[in-house]
Amino acid sequence: MRIGELSERTGTPRRLLRYYEEQGLIFPSRCANGYRAYDESLVDRILQIRGLLDAGLPTRIIKQILPCLNKPRVIHFSDATPEMIATLEDERDRMTERIECLVRNRDAIADYLDAVRGDKRPDAAPEASTTP
Amino acid sequence: MRIGELSERTGTPRRLLRYYEEQGLIFPSRCANGYRAYDESLVDRILQIRGLLDAGLPTRIIKQILPCLNKPRVIHFSDATPEMIATLEDERDRMTERIECLVRNRDAIADYLDAVRGDKRPDAAPEASTTP
DNA sequence: GTTGACCATCACATCGATGTGATGGTTCGA
DNA sequence: TCGAACCATCACATCGATGTGATGGTCAAC
Numbered sequence A, B: 001m002r003i004g005e006l007s008e009r010t011g012t013p014r015r016l017l018r019y020y021e022e023q024g025l026i027f028p029s030r031c032a033n034g035y036r037a038y039d040e041s042l043v044d045r046i047l048q049i050r051g052l053l054d055a056g057l058p059t060r061i062i063k064q065i066l067p068c069l070n071k072p073r074v075i076h077f078s079d080a081t082p083e084m085i086a087t088l089e090d091e092r093d094r095m096t097e098r099i100e101c102l103v104r105n106r107d108a109i110a111d112y113l114d115a116v117r118g119d120k121r122p123d124a125a126p127e128a129s130t131t132p
Numbered sequence C: 001g002t003t004g005a006c007c008a009t010c011a012c013a014t015c016g017a018t019g020t021g022a023t024g025g026t027t028c029g030a
Numbered sequence D: 001t002c003g004a005a006c007c008a009t010c011a012c013a014t015c016g017a018t019g020t021g022a023t024g025g026t027c028a029a030c
Helices: A003-010 A014-022 A042-054 A059-068 A082-120 B003-010 B014-022 B042-054 B059-068 B082-120
Strands: none
Touching: A003 A014, A003 A042, A014 A042, A042 A059, A042 B082, A059 A082, A059 B082, A082 B042, A082 B059, A082 B082, B003 B014, B003 B042, B014 B042, B042 B059, B059 B082
């Protein structure tokens, strides 16, 4: 597909699809006329990239971890240098920290919302303190 | 404490402590001479802010959710306007999406790392496919 | 009272992600 | 053949989070 369709199907501005390519995150091929040609699988990949960007990872890191994700899992052990491994372990741990921070705060928000709602309708409170 | 100590204890540049204040995330009091005076509890708060920032939340959102987090949980239901509630629900859901995306990708990295390590030391592979 | 380590404000620079517009080529249907 | 709808590249602007430096006040120790 061409850039317009990919843009529509992923909700991503064309500008950014070109930017992700420039950053080395995707490698669309080219038609004879110079138009970019995107493979079907890039729809998911773009979504994945955007999710990671939204979660705070920079393109530099995304570029490093993408090659290791959802691959045939059989080939490509060749390019796993020790530095790469260390980088990945680092990033895995950083992601775990991010996850924990997000979970903590999201749960706090959820608790607050539950409390506010429980305050307004004290009958349907889902906790265990209403019927003693 | 003053800004220098807070900066050291949180690993945050003074510049950013002032920036967070400018963005309405923290409200240090002032000494007679104009120096900012930070309460002990702000150490954790700064860490929390940095974690959320690192996880991709903008200060604008952090400013909205902070008042609802780890508070006495008793007072302050007054300022919960319906729009505020809606914003919080939105943000809670967005955080959940972020979390799921991060977990998916972190697990993929972890799996990859396990596979690579299992490839190098096929004896201690933790999965269930080595001893048939 | 001077020095050095703090602090203040303010302005400007940078960096990554994104928006926007200028300019021009390709394709295709009216 | 013309115009609309794509596409290309390129340059510049914006925005939020940060870095950096200029300029000057406060205070404790010497």
